[in-house]
Amino acid sequence: xxxxxxxxxxxxxxxxxxxxxxxxxxxxxxxxxxxxxxxxxxxxxxxxxxxxxxxxxxxxxxxxxxxxxxxxxxxxxxxxxxxxxxxxxxxxxxxxxxxxxxxxxxxxxxxxxxxxxxxxxxxxxxxxxxxxxxxxxxxxxxxxxxxxxxxxxxxxxxxxxxxxxxxxxxxxxxxxxxxxxxxxxxxxxxxxxxxxxxxxxxxxxxxxxxxxxxx
Amino acid sequence: xxxxxxxxxxxxxxxxxxxxxxxxxxxxxxxxxxxxxxxxxxxxxxxxxxxxxxxxxxxxxxxxxxxxxxxxxxxxxxxxxxxxxxxxxxxxxxxxxxxxxxxxxxxxxxxxxxxxxxxxxxxxxxxxxxxxxxxxxxxxxxxxxxxxxxxxxxxxxxxxxxxxxxxxxxxxxxxxxxxxxxxxxxxxxxxxxxxxxxxxxxxxxxxxxxxxxxx
DNA sequence: AACAAATAGTACCGTACGGTACGGTTCGGC
DNA sequence: GCCGAACCGTACCGTACGGTACTATTTGTT
Numbered sequence: 477x478x479x480x481x482x483x484x485x486x487x488x489x490x491x492x493x494x495x496x497x498x499x500x501x502x503x504x505x506x507x508x509x510x511x512x513x514x515x516x517x518x519x520x521x522x523x524x525x526x527x528x529x530x531x532x533x534x535x536x537x538x539x540x541x542x543x544x545x546x547x548x549x550x551x552x553x554x555x556x557x558x559x560x561x562x563x564x565x566x567x568x569x570x571x572x573x574x575x576x577x578x579x580x581x582x583x584x585x586x587x588x589x590x591x592x593x594x595x596x597x598x599x600x601x602x603x604x605x606x607x608x609x610x611x612x613x614x615x616x617x618x619x620x621x622x623x624x625x626x627x628x629x630x631x632x633x634x635x636x637x638x639x640x641x642x643x644x645x646x647x648x649x650x651x652x653x654x655x656x657x658x659x660x661x662x663x664x665x666x667x668x669x670x671x672x673x674x675x676x677x678x679x680x681x682x683x684x685x686x687x688x689x690x691x
Numbered sequence: 692x693x694x695x696x697x698x699x700x701x702x703x704x705x706x707x708x709x710x711x712x713x714x715x716x717x718x719x720x721x722x723x724x725x726x727x728x729x730x731x732x733x734x735x736x737x738x739x740x741x742x743x744x745x746x747x748x749x750x751x752x753x754x755x756x757x758x759x760x761x762x763x764x765x766x767x768x769x770x771x772x773x774x775x776x777x778x779x780x781x782x783x784x785x786x787x788x789x790x791x792x793x794x795x796x797x798x799x800x801x802x803x804x805x806x807x808x809x810x811x812x813x814x815x816x817x818x819x820x821x822x823x824x825x826x827x828x829x830x831x832x833x834x835x836x837x838x839x840x841x842x843x844x845x846x847x848x849x850x851x852x853x854x855x856x857x858x859x860x861x862x863x864x865x866x867x868x869x870x871x872x873x874x875x876x877x878x879x880x881x882x883x884x885x886x887x888x889x890x891x892x893x894x895x896x897x898x899x900x901x902x903x904x905x906x
Numbered sequence: 907a908a909c910a911a912a913t914a915g916t917a918c919c920g921t922a923c924g925g926t927a928c929g930g931t932t933c934g935g936c
Numbered sequence: 937g938c939c940g941a942a943c944c945g946t947a948c949c950g951t952a953c954g955g956t957a958c959t960a961t962t963t964g965t966t
Contacts, residue, residue, distance in 0.1 A: 487943095503807025508923060519944045520925075530924065582807065588867045589804025592718025592797065596869030603868050607861070638889070641860035645852040646822070649863060652803045653818050654811030674853070678889050702913095723953060734914045736956075745954065 484540065488526055491516040492540040495533065500582040504589055509533070531597075534590070538583055538598050542605035547613035552620035557681075560626045561672060563617055568643045568668035571610065575648050576657035576664075584652060611636055627679040635679060642671040699755065703741055706731040707755040710748065715797040719804055724748070746812075749805070753798055753813055757820035762828035767835035772896075775841045776887060778832055783858045783883035786825065790863050791872035791879075799867060826851055842894040850894055857886040 484492065494516035498506045509530060513520045527533040555563065574580050583606075587598035615632040618639070622629040651657050659667070699707065709731035713721045724745060728735045742748040770778065789795050798821075802813035830847040833854070837844040866872050874882070 504804065505807070509925080510923075513945085517944075519946085521927085521945095522943060524925065525942090584864075584868075585803050585806055587869075588800050589719065591800055591867060591869035592720070599868035599870070603865065603870060607864070637860040637862075638857065641856035641858075642853065643856075644861070645856035646859070647852075649799075649822075650818065652806060652867075653799075653814035654802075654806035655814070655818060674893050677893060724955080725953075728915090732914075734916085735954090736915095736958095737913060739955065740912090 483543075484526075484536070487518075488536075489540065491518055491523070491526075492537055495537050496541060496579065496582075499537065499586055500578050503582070504534075504586050507534070534586065535597060535601060538587065538601045539605065541579060541583060542601060545606055545609050547609055549613075552617050553624065555620070555624065555626070557626050560617075560621045560624070561676065564621075564639070564672045564675065565665075565668045567614055567617065568639075568671055569664050571640075571643055572647075572659065572664040572667060573661075574610075575644065576651060576659060581651055588652070611640075614639065625681050627676065627681055630679065638678060639671070639675045642674050643668065698758070699741075699751070702733075703751075704755065706733055706738070706741075707752055710752050711756060711794065711797075714752065714801055715793050718797070719749075719801050722749070749801065750812060750816060753802065753816045754820065756794060756798060757816060760821055760824050762824055764828075767832050768839065770835070770839065770841070772841050775832075775836045775839070776891065779836075779854070779887045779890065780880075780883045782829055782832065783854075783886055784879050786855075786858055787862075787874065787879040787882060788876075789825075790859065791866060791874060796866055803867070826855075829854065840896050842891065842896055845894065853893060854886070854890045857889050858883065 491512070495507060495512045498511055498515055509520050509523055512518075512533070513523060523533060527536050550563075552560075552563065583602060587596070587602045590596060591599045611633075614636045618627065618632045618635050621627045622632070622635075627635070647657075647659075706727070710722060710727045713726055713730055724735050724738055727733075727748070728738060738748060742751050765778075767775075767778065798817065802811070802817045805811060806814045826848075829851045833842065833847045833850050836842045837847070837850075842850070862872075862874075
């Protein structure tokens with residue numbers, strides 16, 4: 477059951493924050509138990525007592541940070557078309573900002589680098605506690621928009637994935653591979669606006685009940 | 692200058708193929724010099740003579756495999772609208788098939804896992820010899836299509852990135868994180884068709900010269 | 907046949923790192 | 937003030953791995 481989060485003591489959170497900094501700055505290679513102990517002013521013995529082993533520490537880092545993914549739970553109903561569009565644009569900007577951030581990139585690289593192992597628990601953690609939450613938030617918004625006739629009423633997951641593709645395209649992949657996110661905030665805003673325009677073009681509100689917006 | 696590829700001897704290619712198998716099956720952790728030497732029936736000394744050090748071996752693996760990215764250089768002109776669309780669908784299917792493949796995923800994971808290092812040569816290698824080639828091929832196709840009036844004549848790079856986003860969405864990210872590509876060939880074909888439909892909706896041929904297809 | 911170059915196989919070295927043990931210190935409970 | 941738990945800091949251990957050295961064997965050349 478995992479009880480939705482044993483969480484950690486404040487001290488342990490401090491240590492995890494230090495460990496996260498190491499990962500962000502130097503990648504997985506920099507995350508040795510000795511380095512964490514030194515950076516966090518704690519003993520290796522404590523690390524092992526708290527997190528079991530190195531893998532447990534990695535998992536704790538990801539879980540700790542992913543738990544900070546707080547999606548704003550706003551009321552999406554009774555939105556005008558323009559307000560709905562504004563919500564989508566904000567979502568797009570937030571998504572780009574998060575994905576281009578040091579922390580997100582570092583944790584994704586960490587989890588992806590370990591994903592060859594069977595089970596790939598880090599990847600699952602990131603998928604379930606990071607991406608899934610964001611996707612859920614967006615789906616709620618999209619379903620509300622559909623209910624109010626702002627967009628075509630189709631499968632929210634399909635619609636969300638299309639929206640994601642239009643917003644992110646291949647940028648995340650390029651960033652993960654080391655290409656600098658040259659995007660300024662203004663660029664992100666422009667990208668967000670354009671992708672939402674495109675999304676609304678593909679899912680126009682007038683479609684009566686056809687499941688395929690572009691068929 | 693790098694002379695577009697010093698390439699390797701047949702024997703060295705054999706060794707690189709063995710090394711690639713190790714990476715695909717066990718990730719970077721499985722790629723120890725001893726394991727490569729054992730798997731390829733060669734000596735560690737030869738490995739170091741040929742590839743310099745472990746990083747050189749990694750780079751050689753990526754370069755070797757990336758050099759196999761052979762984009763079909765077809766004649767894209769004098770295509771009917773339906774033939775042009777068919778080309779796009781084929782491209783989409785090929786892209787999904789490649790990205791979902793074991794080898795691509797393993798090499799991307801490898802390069803991404805190392806991308807924290809400054810310079811991230813593996814990432815650059817993959818970007819320049821893999822993604823860039825594919826993008827170039829697609830851009831040529833798109834420019835031809837635009838020249839023949841099959842799609843709106845806009846910046847080919849922008850159009851390609853949108854096409855990529857519509858085809859791949861967040862699937863690549865999920866796969867990289869360890870989620871199984873549940874897609875069968877039929878699923879890929881359906882996805883390819885739908886994404887091309889969406890793309891053609893966003894870049895309709897009738898637009899005279901507006902740079903913004905959805906603005 | 908003689909020789910040189912390349913290579914397989916193995917043994918070896920140094921180090922870095924995961925994990926453990928231990929002494930000294932702080933801190934809360936009684 | 938006393939005790940035990942938790943914890944820091946450090947020292948320590950075993951191993952795995954990157955990289956090197958050496959020998960035996962093959963291969964190609966003259």
